[in-house]
Amino acid sequence: MRRVLTKNGYDREDVIQDGNRFLLGNGHLGYRGTLEEHDKDDLTGFILAGVYDQHEDDWRENLSLPNPLHFRVYQDDEEISLRTKAPLSHEVQLDIEKALFHRHTEFEPFALSSMRLLSHDDDSLLLEEITLRANKGGTFRLEYGLDRDIADMHGPHFRETWVEIGANCILFHGKTNEGKTLHVRAYYEGIEGEYDGKTRFFSKTLTLKEGEETSLRIIAKVCEEDESTAFRNSGFEDLKSRSIQAFQKKLSAIAVEIDGDEELDFEMAYSIYHALILGDEKRVRSIAARGVSGQTYKGAIFWDTEIFLLPFYVLANPIIARNLLLYRINTLEGALTKAKSLGFEGAYYAWESQDSGLEACRADNVTDPVTGETVITYFGTKQIHISADIAYAFDRYIEATGDASILEEGGTRVLLEIARFFLNYARADEDGVYHIDDVIGPDEYHERIDDEAFTLGMARRVQQTILRRVDPEKLDEESRGLYQRIISAKWASPKEKEGIYEEFDGYFALEDVDVAMLKKRVKNPQDYWGGKNGIATKTTVIKQADVIALLALCPEDYDLQTVRKNYIYYFSRTEHGSSLSASMHSLLAVRLGRLEEAYDFLRASSGIDLRGANKLYAGGVYIGGTHPAANAGAYLGLIYGFLGFRQKQGKVTLDVHLPSHIRKVRFYFMNQGTRYEGLAYQDGHYEIKEAKQ
Ligand code: IFM
Numbered sequence: 001m002r003r004v005l006t007k008n009g010y011d012r013e014d015v016i017q018d019g020n021r022f023l024l025g026n027g028h029l030g031y032r033g034t035l036e037e038h039d040k041d042d043l044t045g046f047i048l049a050g051v052y053d054q055h056e057d058d059w060r061e062n063l064s065l066p067n068p069l070h071f072r073v074y075q076d077d078e079e080i081s082l083r084t085k086a087p088l089s090h091e092v093q094l095d096i097e098k099a100l101f102h103r104h105t106e107f108e109p110f111a112l113s114s115m116r117l118l119s120h121d122d123d124s125l126l127l128e129e130i131t132l133r134a135n136k137g138g139t140f141r142l143e144y145g146l147d148r149d150i151a152d153m154h155g156p157h158f159r160e161t162w163v164e165i166g167a168n169c170i171l172f173h174g175k176t177n178e179g180k181t182l183h184v185r186a187y188y189e190g191i192e193g194e195y196d197g198k199t200r201f202f203s204k205t206l207t208l209k210e211g212e213e214t215s216l217r218i219i220a221k222v223c224e225e226d227e228s229t230a231f232r233n234s235g236f237e238d239l240k241s242r243s244i245q246a247f248q249k250k251l252s253a254i255a256v257e258i259d260g261d262e263e264l265d266f267e268m269a270y271s272i273y274h275a276l277i278l279g280d281e282k283r284v285r286s287i288a289a290r291g292v293s294g295q296t297y298k299g300a301i302f303w304d305t306e307i308f309l310l311p312f313y314v315l316a317n318p319i320i321a322r323n324l325l326l327y328r329i330n331t332l333e334g335a336l337t338k339a340k341s342l343g344f345e346g347a348y349y350a351w352e353s354q355d356s357g358l359e360a361c362r363a364d365n366v367t368d369p370v371t372g373e374t375v376i377t378y379f380g381t382k383q384i385h386i387s388a389d390i391a392y393a394f395d396r397y398i399e400a401t402g403d404a405s406i407l408e409e410g411g412t413r414v415l416l417e418i419a420r421f422f423l424n425y426a427r428a429d430e431d432g433v434y435h436i437d438d439v440i441g442p443d444e445y446h447e448r449i450d451d452e453a454f455t456l457g458m459a460r461r462v463q464q465t466i467l468r469r470v471d472p473e474k475l476d477e478e479s480r481g482l483y484q485r486i487i488s489a490k491w492a493s494p495k496e497k498e499g500i501y502e503e504f505d506g507y508f509a510l511e512d513v514d515v516a517m518l519k520k521r522v523k524n525p526q527d528y529w530g531g532k533n534g535i536a537t538k539t540t541v542i543k544q545a546d547v548i549a550l551l552a553l554c555p556e557d558y559d560l561q562t563v564r565k566n567y568i569y570y571f572s573r574t575e576h577g578s579s580l581s582a583s584m585h586s587l588l589a590v591r592l593g594r595l596e597e598a599y600d601f602l603r604a605s606s607g608i609d610l611r612g613a614n615k616l617y618a619g620g621v622y623i624g625g626t627h628p629a630a631n632a633g634a635y636l637g638l639i640y641g642f643l644g645f646r647q648k649q650g651k652v653t654l655d656v657h658l659p660s661h662i663r664k665v666r667f668y669f670m671n672q673g674t675r676y677e678g679l680a681y682q683d684g685h686y687e688i689k690e691a692k693q
Helices: 012-021 234-254 261-277 303-316 318-330 332-341 385-401 407-427 451-467 476-488 515-519 548-555 559-570 579-593 595-605 626-642
Strands: 004-008 029-031 046-053 061-065 067-075 089-095 100-106 110-118 125-134 138-147 158-167 168-174 181-189 194-196 201-208 213-224 256-259 433-435 646-650 652-654 664-671 675-683 688-692
Touching: 004 012, 012 213, 029 110, 046 067, 046 201, 046 213, 046 476, 061 181, 067 110, 067 125, 067 213, 100 213, 110 234, 125 138, 125 201, 125 234, 138 181, 138 213, 138 664, 201 213, 213 234, 213 385, 234 261, 256 626, 261 303, 261 595, 261 626, 303 318, 303 385, 303 626, 303 664, 318 332, 318 385, 385 407, 385 451, 385 646, 407 451, 407 476, 451 476, 548 559, 548 579, 559 579, 579 626, 595 626, 626 664
Parallel strands: none
Antiparallel strands: 004 089, 029 046, 046 061, 067 138, 089 100, 100 110, 110 125, 125 213, 138 201, 158 168, 168 181, 181 213, 194 201, 256 664, 646 652, 664 675, 675 688
16 A cells, blocks of 8 residues: 655756645645745745735735745855756655655765654644765755745735744744734754854854764744743654654544555545645634645635535544534624625625635636736625535534534524525515526636526525524524525526526527537637636536536435436536536546546546646636645545445445445544444445444
């Protein structure tokens, strides 16, 4: 079983994508897989989750911290690093079972190795050990310390900074534009350097004999506001082994082994790693669409979290799943404010949500790649399905875990306010049937459309959730009145022709082309296909699973015949321009017995960050980073798709349909506080038992 990602050789062109591929994270912090000699031009990033800042009137985004792992080697005043020299050999590794990053680079005069981790035991700690071995005797000048030149997308975010220098220690304090104070304390052990006021780094000149080694150990601690930067330094090795143990414990709850397909086995483990490094058990925070890989999408939380990551965490760690819902409870005020500011009642959650839940999405989210001009989009004001997706997540969490206490902790109010919003946004026709005008569905290429299928289906699902989960007896009078209005509402069904749902009113009348045909019209590979003048806007080509997403999320509501017709119809018209699309298709393809197609979709999802074949630009805007929804989606495609996993109030059943080359799948999951092991075989039989400790 392969559990290490290895890459040999160095290509400067790959540095940014490798920063994503070799990412470390622990829910609270992220450290991009860049190297010690890299700097902001290489998109080094020490990312802090859940803390945001706005510089002037630029996009408000999550924070990137100063980089404590800056390390460069000079000989005769010449820098010898991957920035300046071709190495004799170079290898980086990501150990996804231990959450460790390694590098080993050979230059003629010396070899440089490093090992780094973000602690899974104390999530405020970043550790690294760097070893320099002389290949030939010589004198080397080392420069190391805290690089305060930060690669912000929309910064700078620290309006005031000051450092305190101690023996082998740098303590950084930074005050953000919004007035938050953050601290990074970095200890440098093993080499006694001198702080060089000019370059802002420690510097040490040493002479090494051939074969002689020297090592630097760095322990950096991040603190928010008035948290103390002190910590119990039980020693580097102890801190390292605690982190490995803690990560292995997390992993043991969700690990998967696939017998008969080594590539998928590795990709699945890699996807699980990337989803698992994002959950925070200690804090009520949510997970950004690009996780902790940078500042793409402003570090904001989208529907990706509720639809893809929450079901993953229900099985990996229900406490984190619960935290994701508590975050939505805590940001209800933001959703009420957004609705009100647009003239509606109830809870309209932010399409791009940050700490307060206020809308972070802006009309200038996309630019033209050639002219740089803004392509106006209406995602922030019209993608109302976000609120229904959140209600869906509450329902799914309660169904799987049986934990209805979340309702009393504010969940009921969230559900009622979401339903209030939908009733208020919708329009009742002369028969009293509710329609929804002027929205955007998951297919973002078609904006401001009416009776969009996914949105209508999910609005109906809000109603079903309230019927199932809310006890009217426990409501006050006003809420009981609202409850009655919610449950008695009649929702329109999307229009259909011969069993195929029309994605929105007028969709069938658009120019009917498939994706292959449309691609021939692309002028610039970075062109944005939607917006006012996008090449897809006036055609039937859609960005991602939309009707298909609805059918995948609500399997019990749609029969096989309907699923088949819609799947086939939308198949050639879907661009999969979003990383969210493939896993939805995989789920339905299994249901239809199209196992090979399902497998290809699964691989598209599981390999997304390994292959890096995803879009890097939306128009002129960088959208790269890791893809947590696809990472979790790959896992869901395997477990809920191929294994037919169902969990209802603690009872688990499978309905196994594996591609013919997969002999067996072993998987672990949490259920009602207990860790279980499942085994599913090619012939369809399976076993579920309590896992051994
Ligand atoms: O939430 C998605 C959206 O559906 C498509 N654009 C990217 C967002 C973040 O992943």
